Amino acid sequence: MTISPDASKELHVFKPMPDLPAPLESVGIIGWLKGNLFSSKINSLLTFAALLFLWKAVPPLISWTIIDATWSLSSTPDPTPKTGACWTFIFVKFRVLMVGLYPQELLWRPILAFVIFGVVCVLTALRRLQTRLLIALWFFLPLPLFFLINGGIGLEIVEQSLWGGLMLSTGLAAIGIIMSIPLGILLALGRRSNMVIVKSLCIGIIESIRGVPLITILFMASVMLPIFLPRGMNINNLLRVQIGIILFSSAYIAEVVRGGLQAISQGQIEAAASIGLKNWTITYFIVLPQALRHVIPSLIGRCVALFKDTSLVIIVGLLDFLGMIKASAQDPEWLGYDAEAYVFCALIYWIICFSMSQYGKSIEHRNQWS
């Protein structure tokens, strides 16, 4: 028996009716609004409250920061009272805010250092370089930058008491981070070591540093240490503070890294040992690469925190970015511009910290895919 081509016409084939369009209130803008902003009574109330807040807060903010603000480049304060911000203050103080009291005629040196530093940051963010090369680059970066800013070998030496502003903040943070990551890894490994003395030494260092706030360490380094030094011996204040920051940061990084080390299963280590690998080889090629990958987000978090912590150095008399902001706002020629000063300060800190955490996020994202 054959089925004629026409026979199919007689068969009752199930044909679903075309889908009705989704109800108007669950798609498009309306749907989104309903789902996200007005899903319940409380939610609607919160939405309206937030809208009211934005309505009240944003227009005055914009008019203060931009529309009513003074943008002139003059070098004296505007005598007429203004309703908006006076950014002239920031323009005039820009140099001291960035490099502190660094001599005018040598300004090209910190500028060049900033440019080099910026290029390396961009290269890092774009991930155009191999990881190994990148690590080496960062590790040796402080050396040329230090000589550029400090002088020596043909360049005129610039006293460290003249350093300040954002340059000092980033310098303290960058050297702090670069030095404390390897130190922190060593401490973490030491803490997991089987050698009793090394282990207890590392635990002692980590716990005693983590037991006190950074401000205490800075204070000890800056105020107490000179009392114990022999008369006439004088270790530079900045160096003392930098060492304090490195020690503090490495203790915290050690604990972060230890978390990563614990995530590596014992089985891997035993497997590696069973094929005859030495302890250090196992650590270097098997444990550390995996452990560090696990903790990259928290490491970046520590770096952001460390950058913000550098603002504490003002208590030992160093004029970092925040310190310069404070001092500038107290200049008798320019009294009464605190708001502008602190808004600018917050903006710069936010830009730097946000970029760092975005970079951390992107690494995290890439690791999920690899």
Place this chain on the structure above:
Amino acid sequence: MVITALSFIMMVSTVWSGTLEDIQKKGFLTCGISEGVPGFSIPDSTGQWKGFDVDMARAVAAAVLSDPQKIKFVSLASKQKIIAVSSGQVDLTSRTTTWTLKRDAKQGVDFTKIVFYDGQGFMISKSLGVDSATKIDGATVCVTAGTTSELNLADFARANGLKIEALVFDGKKEALNAYATGRCDCFTTDVSQLASLRTTLAKPEDHQIMPEVISKEPLAPLVRHGDNQWKDIVTWVINGLIAAEENGITAANVLEKKETSNNPVVQRMLGKSGDTGSYLGLDADWLVRAIQAVGNYGEIYDRHFGPSTKLNIPRGVNKLWTQGGLQYALPIR
């Protein structure tokens, strides 16, 4: 990285000789100053330290090294100012430091000569109609934590039988803001700072500084204890600046006065006659250079606190003794 760490400058001088020789050998003076007190020392827009304390130090540098620019300023936090000088990190601290017995006798420093007679005062809103600090019974007073101001306030309240509630803040700015927003009736700190802080308020004319000064805050530069020659130099440079004002010697006319003045006092001061410089281990022109560099005491005061500045702190007890103040130069001979 080790190289980076080591390449930070470590200054190790093994022999501890006299401060004057040390300074002359290294060619510059190291001076501790505040990290920012309006009028006293503050970095200006061009990155130079400016202020009353700064000029005092420059006068010393001019006298000792013939150049007011041969000086390295180290900004010190309040808690470092004594230790920095007693441990030899700086040669001189010129940083709004009150001369007290404990500091002088126990903390390894010597004070030189009082450059500014300060004291703690009160600011109050005019609308309250209070004209004397003894009438602020029941008031809330904003004060900075950890300073002598807090202690003085408690002493003042007890001595006068006043019930005062102290509202303590970490910094002067925070305390002032609290006062400006009405969280307290009164604001207290040193008079020199009340004046400048008042100018930052929204309506300075609505606030008055009350006449009572409840504490003595004589501010003087300090040097390490035990180096008498160095202490003498700093002391007498400041004496010289005050004496210059007493005798009408200014930065502009000092050279002319040296040549033309018949006044034996002026002649001795400026090295025309007598031998004052050699007593200090300096040359005859020590004071001429100091005055040339920064002017006399009155000129320095006016430059940083005078009516032409925004701070405009009345000279008050810092006037010369001949005008009813306390500034009195010891005889230079």
